Amino acid sequence: MSATTPTDADTVIATTRDWLEKAVIGLNLCPFAKAVHTKGQVRYVVSAAVEPEALLQELQRELQHLAEVDPEQTDTTLLIHPQVLHDFLDFNDFLASADALLAEMGLEGELQVASFHPQFQFAGTEPDDISNYTNRSPYPTLHLLREASLDRAVEAFPDAESIYERNIETLERLGHEGWDALFPPPHR
Numbered sequence: 001m002s003a004t005t006p007t008d009a010d011t012v013i014a015t016t017r018d019w020l021e022k023a024v025i026g027l028n029l030c031p032f033a034k035a036v037h038t039k040g041q042v043r044y045v046v047s048a049a050v051e052p053e054a055l056l057q058e059l060q061r062e063l064q065h066l067a068e069v070d071p072e073q074t075d076t077t078l079l080i081h082p083q084v085l086h087d088f089l090d091f092n093d094f095l096a097s098a099d100a101l102l103a104e105m106g107l108e109g110e111l112q113v114a115s116f117h118p119q120f121q122f123a124g125t126e127p128d129d130i131s132n133y134t135n136r137s138p139y140p141t142l143h144l145l146r147e148a149s150l151d152r153a154v155e156a157f158p159d160a161e162s163i164y165e166r167n168i169e170t171l172e173r174l175g176h177e178g179w180d181a182l183f184p185p186p187h188r
Contacts, residue, residue, distance in 0.1 A: 009046040012082055015138045016044060020078075022182050027174070029134055029167050032153035041075035050083045052094055059113075059142060060101055066144050067107055077144040085140045088119035098142060112150075114143040133179055134167040 020042075025034045036042055045062055049055035062079050085091040098113045116137035121127055154160040171179070 012046045012080055012139060013044045016078060016080055016141065019138050019183070023133075026182075027167075027170055029170070031157055031163065032150070036075045036149075039075075041071070041073070043074045043077040045077060045079050047079060047081040048083065049081055052084060052090075052097070055081050055084050055094070056097055056101060059098060059144075060105065062144055063102065063105060063107055063111055066111060066146065067105075071146060071149065075146060075149050079142040079144060080139050081141070082139040085117075088117050088121060091115070091117050091140050110147055112145050112147060114145060116141040116143060128176075130171045130174070130176060130179070131168045133171050134164075 020033065020037060024030050025037060043062075043066075045058075047055055047058050049058055058081075059079060062077050066074060066077050085094055092115075095113065095115055102108050102111060102113065116135050117140050118136055118138060119127070120135040120137075121132050122129075122135075125132055157163075
């Protein structure tokens with residue numbers, strides 16, 4: 001979504017929050033996001049990393065923080081890294097390292113890492129396919145989630161397994177024109 005790569009943390013957070021409010025919550029792409037956002041339980045961390053190794057170290061610190069902090073204070077973390085992993089394939093490859101780190105830290109089953117990227121592309125789709133926009137964020141972002149919170153949210157949401165399909169339908173109805181109305185170019 002972002003054609004530029006600002007390093008000012010306040011700008012990066014404001015842009016990410018705008019995306020969260022307009023797309024993720026506003027289009028109801030994640031029916032669980034509104035509650036933690038409203039309660040102020042989303043932690044926004046802007047990484048200064050310019051190399052994947054530095055980002056991995058920061059990810060380790062943030063996973064440890066999330067594992068230790070009270071969920072009422074921080075339920076989820078968005079680790080935004082505007083200066084590294086701009087190429088989606090590199091970002092996608094990095095996710096294997098993130099999963100390996102989770103295992104190494106003994107946090108599998110407790111935490112998980114979801115991914116958002118300005119060039120996100122599902123396998124078997126064209127780069128500009130509107131369905132890819134379900135996971136397109138202004139900057140490369142690692143979303144750290146608590147499995148217990150996900151389990152509770154899924155229990156409370158009927159047909160949670162249909163969220164993915166519903167999101168694609170929502171974006172197909174919205175189309176590129178509707179997306180551009182939310183986020184005027186050059187942010188696409």
